[in-house]
């Protein structure tokens with residue numbers, strides 16, 4: 001068999017003057033990030049798990065922002081594609097827990113003291129996703145006062161109506177009733193019976209309201225995957241640190257269990273019991 005030689009067949013081999021794979025992807029930056037936890041073997045797993053999660057969150061924010069814009073303009077088909085992609089991103093993040101779960105309490109406690117007060121509680125991209133979807137708590141922007149750009153991104157977001165409010169606006173508009181979406185708020189969306197009644201009309205007659213029906217199911221799907229992420233997180237946390245307090249200062253598992261009760265799109269869950 002002849003030697004494998006793509007260069008002879010025309011593969012470009014010299015990138016002194018042209019952009020290469022690593023240049024486009026910024027790999028010099030991504031792959032040279034310091035690993036301050038390299039004193040313990042599992043420090044690298046922990047850091048890469050979080051860095052990759054943050055990269056996927058960056059994409060989720062990009063998609064959700066554009067999906068919201070499309071819904072606001074009544075362009076539901078492109079929005080559906082983006083919402084499906086975000087659900088798949090969460091599926092990806094959910095699978096990633098399987099890698100982290102290979103880390104035992106003994107392995108984690110070897111480097112946990114070096115984490116100081118840092119915690120995922122301070123992930124501004126995670127908070128931005130929650131804010132975009134509608135689970136808002138203005139008090140948490142305080143965690144980012146020391147970093148102007150993330151802080152501005154979060155406070156700007158609270159000045160806009162959430163993706164769910166945009167969906168409700170469209171629901172009302174298409175069903176010919178005045179908007180029930182409300183204003184931009186710094187607090188979590190609270191279920192409104194009138195909104196549930198409108199979703200009920202959609203679910204009782206999907207043929208007439210097909211696009212709204214599909215929108216509702218895309219949102220339920222997204223929240224379903226998000227809930228699985230929360231559940232995977234709390235289970236992994238209990239498995240690794242039990243009921244210790246979190247480095248971020250919360251009660252830890254008790255706090256995360258409370259977060260399992262969050263309903264991003266409450267009326268869409270409540271309506272199911274009324275059908």
Ligand code: HEM
Pocket residue numbers: 049050053054100108118119120121122123126233236237240241245246247248249250251252253255256259
């Ligand atoms: C061994 C692994 C992990 C442990 C022991 C752990 C532990 C915790 C704890 C105890 C909290 C509560 C806040 C605190 O007081 O610190 C928390 C919050 C959080 N963690 Fe983790 N975590 C782990 C992995 C991850 C990973 C891989 C991510 C992905 C980015 C993540 C993201 C978050 C986020 C976003 C919060 C805030 C949740 C909220 O406020 O609803 N964590 N984590």
Ligand SMILES: N[C@@H](CC(=O)c1ccccc1NC=O)C(=O)O
Pocket residue numbers: 050112115118119120121241245246247248
């Ligand atoms: N809150 C965690 C620490 C932690 O998980 C963490 C620390 C620094 C960077 C990311 C982290 N991940 C998620 O919360 C703990 O209490 O062990």
